[in-house]
Amino acid sequence: MSKLPxxxxxxxGVTDDCEEVLRLVKxxxxxxxxxxxxxxxxxxxxxxxxxxxxxxxxxVAEKCGSSDSGTxxxxxxxxxxxxxxxxxxxxEGRSIYLENLYVALAFRKQGIGFALFKNLAKVAxxxxxxxxxxxxxxxxxxxxxxxxxxxxxxxxxxxxxxxxKILDEEIRMLASC
Amino acid sequence: MSKLxxxxxxxxxxxxxxxxxxxxxxxxxxxENMSSQVKLTLAQFKEDGFGKDPYYQLLVVENCHPSDSGTxxxxxxxxxxxxxxxxxxxxEGRSIYLEDIYVTPAFRKQGIGMSLLKNLxxxxxxxxxxxxxxxxxxxxxxxxxxxxxxxxxxxxxxxxxxxFxxxxxxxxxxxxx
Numbered sequence: 001m002s003k004l005p006x007x008x009x010x011x012x013g014v015t016d017d018c019e020e021v022l023r024l025v026k027x028x029x030x031x032x033x034x035x036x037x038x039x040x041x042x043x044x045x046x047x048x049x050x051x052x053x054x055x056x057x058x059x060v061a062e063k064c065g066s067s068d069s070g071t072x073x074x075x076x077x078x079x080x081x082x083x084x085x086x087x088x089x090x091x092e093g094r095s096i097y098l099e100n101l102y103v104a105l106a107f108r109k110q111g112i113g114f115a116l117f118k119n120l121a122k123v124a125x126x127x128x129x130x131x132x133x134x135x136x137x138x139x140x141x142x143x144x145x146x147x148x149x150x151x152x153x154x155x156x157x158x159x160x161x162x163x164x165k166i167l168d169e170e171i172r173m174l175a176s177c
Numbered sequence: 178m179s180k181l182x183x184x185x186x187x188x189x190x191x192x193x194x195x196x197x198x199x200x201x202x203x204x205x206x207x208x209e210n211m212s213s214q215v216k217l218t219l220a221q222f223k224e225d226g227f228g229k230d231p232y233y234q235l236l237v238v239e240n241c242h243p244s245d246s247g248t249x250x251x252x253x254x255x256x257x258x259x260x261x262x263x264x265x266x267x268x269e270g271r272s273i274y275l276e277d278i279y280v281t282p283a284f285r286k287q288g289i290g291m292s293l294l295k296n297l298x299x300x301x302x303x304x305x306x307x308x309x310x311x312x313x314x315x316x317x318x319x320x321x322x323x324x325x326x327x328x329x330x331x332x333x334x335x336x337x338x339x340x341f342x343x344x345x346x347x348x349x350x351x352x353x354x
Binding site for chain 1: 265268270294321330350
């Protein structure tokens with residue numbers, strides 16, 4: 001595995017990362033041609049990741065920037081992230097679901113995506129999780145090649161699983177029927 | 178929506194329901210032709226649902242019936258369940274993932290599946306969850322018809338999402354490479 005480039009670290013995300021991460025979330029959605037589907041606000045995102053009732057966890061890839069003139073200080077910038085949470089499989093038990101993994105375009109092919117995955121795998125092992133699961137758009141061949149190289153299996157193709165969603169309007173109709 | 182029979186109750190699952198629920202999980206896995214994939218033990222299932230760090234929540238369906246002893250005593254038996262947990266969508270925010278929903282064949286077509294989903298929808302609203310996600314095998318036409326009638330959308334067909342999995346062996350390799 002290639003070493004991370006100089007100045008890039010992978011660490012746990014904190015509340016102060018939320019604004020930057022939400023910007024990267026929107027970049028990813030734009031790439032997926034799904035930007036209008038992003039309804040999340042910054043306040044909600046912060047609350048759900050770092051409030052009393054946690055819905056997700058974050059790993060972030062941070063790059064130290066160039067120094068400000070005269071101060072010698074370096075401004076760090078987030079260039080990638082992995083957003084994940086606990087899941088449960090009635091076949092194998094504890095699992096992790098990777099909702100998003102993204103590296104900004106300018107920083108691709110430098111081992112950062114791989115490093116994010118490796119960190120996630122370490123979290124899975126320490127939490128005794130037997131599976132990591134995620135979704136990928138079927139046209140995203142580059143991403144699929146990457147995932148399959150690290151041992152991921154397309155279980156929509158292999159086992160015929162289809163993903164379904166029920167959105168807010170239909171949930172409300174169902175709840176009150 | 179048809180009313181539930183008087184003998185049927187839907188309630189939150191407790192640790193004492195784990196053994197019966199695991200039995201129903203195995204029934205569902207057999208129906209999906211996937212029994213050999215069920216590795217979950219009762220001890221782990223109990224710990225993961227009702228221990229210090231819960232991974233899932235349960236709704237169970239209980240049927241009350243007279244005992245065989247002729248004493249007039251009533252017995253209860255679990256005949257269905259829904260296993261779910263919190264999820265997060267970077268599109269909409271707080272969500273629920275429905276891992277399993279199952280009603281034993283002898284009790285189908287009595288509105289029990291619908292009641293389980295209605296209960297789940299009410300939970301979603303109380304937790305401010307705006308989305309419910311789940312997977313279905315593409316050959317399971319009767320299940321798909323049922324879900325689509327309630328407003329669920331097949332986002333594998335509609336939006337080209339494929340479901341991927343990394344299994345335990347590959348996770349360990351990834352973590353230690």
